[in-house]
Amino acid sequence: xxxxxxxxxxxxxxxxxxxxxxxxxxxxxxxxxxxxxxxxxxxxxxxxxxxxxxxxxxxxxxxxxxxxxxxxxxxxxxxxxxxxxxxxxxxxxxxxxxxxxxxxxxxxxxxxxxxxxxxxxxxxxxxxxxxxxxxxxxxxxxxxxxxxxxxxxxxxxxxxxxxxxxxxxxxxxxxxxxxxxxxxxxxxxxxxxxxxxxxxxxxxxxxxxxxxxxxxxxxxxxxxxxxxxxxxxxxxxxxxxxxxxxxxxxxxxxxxxxxxxxxxxxxxxxxxxxxxxxxxxxxxxxxxxxxxxxxxxxxxxxxxxxxxxxxxxxxxxxxxxxxxxxxxxxxxxxxxxxxxxxxxxxxxxxxxxxxxxxxxxxxxxxxxxxxxxxxxxxxxxxxxxxxxxxxxxxxxxxxxxxxxxxxxxxxxxxxxxxxxxxxxxxxxxxxxxxxxxxxxxxxxxxxxxxxxxxxxxxxxxxxxxxxxxxxxxxxxxxxxxxxxxxxxxxxxxxxxxxxxxxxxxxxxxxxxxxxxxxxxxxxxxxxxxxxxxxxxxxxxxxxxxxxxxxxxxxxxxxxxxxxxxxxxxxxxxxxxxxxxxxxxxxxxxxxxxxxxxxxxxxxxxxxxxxxxxxxxxxxxxxxxxxxxx
Numbered sequence: 001x002x003x004x005x006x007x008x009x010x011x012x013x014x015x016x017x018x019x020x021x022x023x024x025x026x027x028x029x030x031x032x033x034x035x036x037x038x039x040x041x042x043x044x045x046x047x048x049x050x051x052x053x054x055x056x057x058x059x060x061x062x063x064x065x066x067x068x069x070x071x072x073x074x075x076x077x078x079x080x081x082x083x084x085x086x087x088x089x090x091x092x093x094x095x096x097x098x099x100x101x102x103x104x105x106x107x108x109x110x111x112x113x114x115x116x117x118x119x120x121x122x123x124x125x126x127x128x129x130x131x132x133x134x135x136x137x138x139x140x141x142x143x144x145x146x147x148x149x150x151x152x153x154x155x156x157x158x159x160x161x162x163x164x165x166x167x168x169x170x171x172x173x174x175x176x177x178x179x180x181x182x183x184x185x186x187x188x189x190x191x192x193x194x195x196x197x198x199x200x201x202x203x204x205x206x207x208x209x210x211x212x213x214x215x216x217x218x219x220x221x222x223x224x225x226x227x228x229x230x231x232x233x234x235x236x237x238x239x240x241x242x243x244x245x246x247x248x249x250x251x252x253x254x255x256x257x258x259x260x261x262x263x264x265x266x267x268x269x270x271x272x273x274x275x276x277x278x279x280x281x282x283x284x285x286x287x288x289x290x291x292x293x294x295x296x297x298x299x300x301x302x303x304x305x306x307x308x309x310x311x312x313x314x315x316x317x318x319x320x321x322x323x324x325x326x327x328x329x330x331x332x333x334x335x336x337x338x339x340x341x342x343x344x345x346x347x348x349x350x351x352x353x354x355x356x357x358x359x360x361x362x363x364x365x366x367x368x369x370x371x372x373x374x375x376x377x378x379x380x381x382x383x384x385x386x387x388x389x390x391x392x393x394x395x396x397x398x399x400x401x402x403x404x405x406x407x408x409x410x411x412x413x414x415x416x417x418x419x420x421x422x423x424x425x426x427x428x429x430x431x432x433x434x435x436x437x438x439x440x441x442x443x444x445x446x447x448x449x450x451x452x453x454x455x456x457x458x459x460x461x462x463x464x465x466x467x468x469x470x471x472x473x474x475x476x477x478x479x480x481x482x483x484x485x486x487x488x489x490x491x492x493x494x495x496x497x498x499x500x501x502x503x504x505x506x507x508x509x510x511x512x513x514x515x516x517x518x519x520x521x522x523x524x525x526x527x528x529x530x531x532x533x534x535x536x537x538x539x540x541x542x543x544x545x546x547x548x549x550x551x552x553x554x555x556x557x558x559x560x561x562x563x564x565x566x567x568x569x570x571x572x573x574x575x576x577x578x579x580x581x582x583x584x585x586x587x588x589x590x591x592x593x594x595x596x597x598x599x600x601x602x603x604x605x606x607x608x609x610x611x612x613x614x615x616x617x618x619x620x621x622x623x624x625x626x627x628x629x
Contacts, residue, residue: 131165502518514585
């Protein structure tokens with residue numbers, strides 16, 4: 001230790017030039033890296049950072065179209081706004097803390113206010129091209145890993161339309177084996193269209209356009225029937241849309257200056273409080289807030305100058321008292337709803353009556369299970385300090401982020417594995433990362449909760465303890481783990497347990513799935529090895545490829561359950577190479593019909609369905625005799 005102290009001198013003080021700091025600490029600027037498998041991987045943040053600038057141009061009244069193309073990892077974005085000022089174009093994309101958005105005269109309500117966005121994209125790309133067109137002039141510059149390689153300077157141009165063109169390819173040395181998923185990009189672009197009515201976004205031959213804003217967003221995302229027509233309220237700098245359905249819980253889509261704040265924040269909390277208070281005052285009855293908000297599906301979008309986000313990736317609006325033209329965001333949203341929602345309910349008596357009936361039904365159910373709920377909460381509180389089913393981790397998703405990049409990354413990585421039985425949970429518990437990975441152990445098959453009321457969540461010990469472990473009783477804003485991973489055996493019983501858990505979430509906490517928090521853990525089916533090499537195979541195709549690679553006389557092990565995999569091996573499957581399938585929920589999935597058929601009481605119908613589609617394989621390939629089964 002003394003030697004380390006003595007060796008600490010001037011040579012240890014390093015000044016990073018240009019964008020080198022971004023390359024060394026990418027997590028500070030784009031969150032995690034990733035390969036594009038997940039929606040929050042860094043390659044999508046890179047696209048969003050470039051696109052935000054084009055959207056800001058539209059929001060300032062310049063350019064109604066944005067063209068985007070993706071081909072073999074190369075992304076191009078062309079807008080028709082004002083174009084980056086030519087004299088400072090290179091500096092704008094390559095020198096930190098340089099940009100036009102520090103001056104609120106040029107960009108009043110933009111997202112990118114910190115002068116970082118395109119600089120980070122430039123630094124983290126192996127090829128980055130920027131081209132600006134203004135008044136018959138243009139300039140083009142090309143970079144590699146943030147370093148300038150060529151610059152045309154300002155020259156004349158035949159291009160008749162102004163605007164900015166940027167193309168980039170993420171650096172494969174940072175985003176290893178990355179690949180963009182077009183469905184993730186399309187989801188992002190739909191949100192941009194909803195929030196910017198009149199803007200046309202063209203992406204690889206597809207057009208994204210919205211005429212009705214958040215009304216279109218809710219219609220697109222409703223997976224259960226709305227009980228009354230969507231209430232759509234709009235004014236300068238604020239837009240709100242909401243309805244109720246028979247689903248449990250609350251579901252929100254919140255935005256600030258066009259940025260999707262997936263983790264909510266000040267504006268979402270203000271809306272939740274204000275909508276409940278306004279409805280309560282309208283009916284002039286002593287209603288419980290929980291009853292008013294139960295089943296609500298809402299979208300809220302506001303525009304403010306100089307928004308404060310909790311991280312560079314801007315997924316949560318800062319918790320401090322943000323202001324809107326000198327008025328707090330809380331008061332701004334509250335005043336808007338108090339006036340506009342109250343007027344709407346007075347003018348639409350049928351909607352008002354339906355809403356009141358929904359609130360009364362929620363109240364009736366809440367009171368019917370009040371005794372059970374109280375006992376369950378007391379039981380959960382008693383076992384919370386030593387929940388025998390939960391092996392917790394140290395860092396949680398609802399921890400407050402700070403300046404510590406490592407801590408923030410662990411918050412994003414926080415996960416809980418839901419396992420079946422002590423054997424499987426034991427393997428995962430011994431091999432997990434205790435900082436970010438928790439384990440919740442089920443006892444056999446959980447109850448089929450389809451068609452049941454929320455009373456079962458409190459009556460069933462496992463469901464109640466799982467709800468308490470996730471901290472989602474009052475909604476998913478307090479969710480303790482970013483990833484809820486169902487980890488079951490790859491056999492018929494494991495698949496059934498997986499289906500029962502997903503049914504539980506769909507029935508009572510659909511927003512958990514809609515917000516992309518639920519995953520399925522993929523574990524290897526086979527281990528194929530010889531004295532020199534060991535390969536793990538997740539499918540029959542991978543097994544055949546491994547056999548061809550390994551050569552003659554390999555040892556083949558077929559894993560029947562998670563408990564058969566030793567902790568030393570298991571750590572490979574839940575570490576950096578972990579394979580996860582995200583559970584998604586879209587309107588076209590017709591989830592109500594699917595659940596009714598597969599989880600309902602129509603046993604005979606399902607039996608006939610299976611018999612009609614049963615396939616008998618006559619020529620199954622024999623597993624070699626030396627296989628360990």
